[in-house]
Amino acid sequence: MISVASYNIQKSIGTDFRRRPERILSVLQELDADVVALQEVDRRFGARVSSLSAATLENETDYRPVRFGVRPGSMGWHGNVILIRKNVEVLAQRTITLPALEPRGAVLADLKVGPERLRVVGMHLGLVGLWRKRQAQAVLSALGDLEETLPTVMMGDLNEWSVNGGCLKSFALEHHVGQPGPSFPSVRPVFGFDRIITSPELSIVESGVHGSQRARTASDHLPVWARLSRSVEAGAEAAE
Numbered sequence: 317m318i319s320v321a322s323y324n325i326q327k328s329i330g331t332d333f334r335r336r337p338e339r340i341l342s343v344l345q346e347l348d349a350d351v352v353a354l355q356e357v358d359r360r361f362g363a364r365v366s367s368l369s370a371a372t373l374e375n376e377t378d379y380r381p382v383r384f385g386v387r388p389g390s391m392g393w394h395g396n397v398i399l400i401r402k403n404v405e406v407l408a409q410r411t412i413t414l415p416a417l418e419p420r421g422a423v424l425a426d427l428k429v430g431p432e433r434l435r436v437v438g439m440h441l442g443l444v445g446l447w448r449k450r451q452a453q454a455v456l457s458a459l460g461d462l463e464e465t466l467p468t469v470m471m472g473d474l475n476e477w478s479v480n481g482g483c484l485k486s487f488a489l490e491h492h493v494g495q496p497g498p499s500f501p502s503v504r505p506v507f508g509f510d511r512i513i514t515s516p517e518l519s520i521v522e523s524g525v526h527g528s529q530r531a532r533t534a535s536d537h538l539p540v541w542a543r544l545s546r547s548v549e550a551g552a553e554a555a556e
Contacts, residue, residue, distance in 0.1 A: 317521065317543050317544070317545050318350050318351070318429050318430075318432060318434060318543070318544045318545070319348070319349040319350050319351075319541065319542070319543050319544075320349055320350065320351045320352070320353075320436070320469055320471060320512060320541065320542055320543075320544060321347045321349040321351075321352045321353070321471075321526070321539050321540065321541040321542075322352070322353045322354075322355075322438070322471035322472055322473070322510050322511070322512060322539065322540050322541075323340075323343070323344075323347070323352060323353070323354055323355070323510075323535070323537065323539035323540075324354075324355040324356050324440070324472075324473040324500075324509075324510060324535060324536075324537035325340045325354055325355070325356055325357060325367070325368075325534070325535045325537075326356050326535040326536050326537065327356050327357070327358070327359050327367045328340050328367035328368060328534075328535075329367075329535070330533050330534050330535060331501075331502060331503055331532070331533050331535075331536060332533065335367065336534070337367055337368050337369065337372070339530060339533065339534035340368060340534050340535065341368075341372070341373065341376055341377055342530055342534070343526070343528070343530055343531045343534050343535075343539060344377055344379060344399070345377055345378070346526065346528055346530065346531070347526055347539055347541060348378075349401075349541060350400070350401050350404060350429050351398065351399070351400050351401075351404065351427065351429065351434070351436055351469075352379065352398070352399040352400075352539075353396070353397075353398055353399075353423075353436065353437075353438030353439075353471040353472055354392070354396070354397040354398075354399060354438070355395055355396055355438070355439075355440040355472055355473045356395045356440065356473075357390075357391060357392060357395050357396070357397045358390050358392075358394075358395040365390060366390050366391050366392075366397075368391070368397075370391055373399070374402075378401055378402060379399040379400065379401060379402070380399070380400060380402050381397055381398070381399055381400075382397075382398040382399075382400060382406055382409050382423070382425045383409075384409060384410075384411055384423060392423050392438075393411040393421045393422070393423050394419055394420055394421035394440070395440060396421060396422060396423045396438045396439060396440055396472070397423070397438065398423055398425050398436055398438050400425075400427060401429075404427050404428065404429050405427065405428040406425060406426075406427060407425075407426040407427060407428055407433070408425070408426040409423070409424065409425040409426070410423075410424050411423055411424070412424060412437075412439075412454065412455060412458045413454075414439075414441075414442075414450075414451040414454050414455070415447065415450045415451060415454055416442050416447050416451065417442070417444065417447060418442065420440065420441070420442055420451060422437055422438060422439035422440075422451075422455055422458075422472070423437070423438045423439075424436070424437050424438075424458070424459075426466060432467070432546070433466055433467070434466065434467055434468075434469065435459075435466040435467065435468040435469070436468075436469055436470075436471070437455060437459070437468065437469070437470040437471070437472075438471055438472055439451075439455060439470065439471070439472035439473075439474075440472050440473045440475075441472070441473070441474045441475050441476070441483060442475060443475055445482055445483075448474065448475060448476060448482060448483040449482065449483050449486060451483070452483040452486040452487055453486055455470065456486065456487070456490075467514075467515055467517040467518045467546070468491075468514070468515040468517075468518075469512060469513065469514050469515075469518060469542075469544065470487070470491070470512075470513040470514075471510075471511070471512050471513070471540075472510070472511070473509050473510050473537065474509060474510070474511050475509055476509065476511075477507065479495075479508070480493075484511075487513050490515075490516070491513050491514060491515055491516070492513065492514050492515075492516070492518075492519075492520065493511060493513050494511060494512040494513065494514065494520045494523050494542055495508060495511075495523075496508070496510070496511070496512060496523040496524050496525050496540035496541065496542065497523075497524060497525040497540070498525065499525050499537055499538040499539070499540050500536065500537050500538070501536050501537075502531065502532045502533075502534075502535060502536050502537055502538045503532055505525065505527070505538055509537070510537060510538075510539075510540045511540070512540060512541075512542045514542075514544060516547065517546060517547055518544045518545070518546065518547060519544065519545050519546070519547040520542050520543070520544060521542075521543045521544065521545050522542065522543045523540070523541060523542035523543070524540070524541060524542075525538050525539070525540050525541075526538060526539040526540070526541055
């Protein structure tokens with residue numbers, strides 16, 4: 317079983333409008349996942365450095381960031397970061413540029429979690445429906461261009477207001493779109509913007525929204541999580 321989570325941390329600014337990275341670190345410890353996709357990690361202005369300290373993250377939590385080395389002061393790409401437990405091995409990593417009116421991107425990492433190999437995509441899609449659809453297609457095209465196929469999980473803030481339409485239709489053609497529940501706004505969640513999407517080789521055994529009191533104040537989004545296993549069908553095909 318592999319545990320994953322996705323969390324838009326809003327540049328570590330909580331519902332009290334104060335930037336408190338230590339609250340985000342506490343929520344990450346509560347999640348206790350093998351892999352976490354973060355969104356809105358970088359600050360909006362100036363050098364757009366990370367709102368989280370990589371050194372503090374590694375010293376005070378069980379996680380370390382996958383290094384993409386795109387820009388000094390940033391752990392990821394356009395605010396997207398993939399965190400992994402310290403015993404998870406990074407096999408490969410790359411960035412994905414997304415079409416948009418404003419800068420958008422996604423991050424991809426091939427990991428070894430225990431005996432399992434897993435491909436993870438972290439993403440934050442745009443506010444305009446047409447561009448969200450184009451961005452979903454860009455992510456799927458990037459995955460299709462890779463030579464090796466791996467069990468894949470895509471996670472992030474999709475900004476999709478529709479329950480099953482919009483960009484979700486593109487993802488649902490060949491993947492399973494999980495519905496962990498409403499995650500925004502954190503004080504009184506109504507919208508399921510944050511999603512976890514899996515390839516057919518993976519089954520979502522259990523999923524939900526992490527609604528602790530600390531999470532409700534640390535960011536305007538609540539984290540979503542899922543526990544994944546290899547699907548029975550995929551296991552049967554591999555054995556043939």
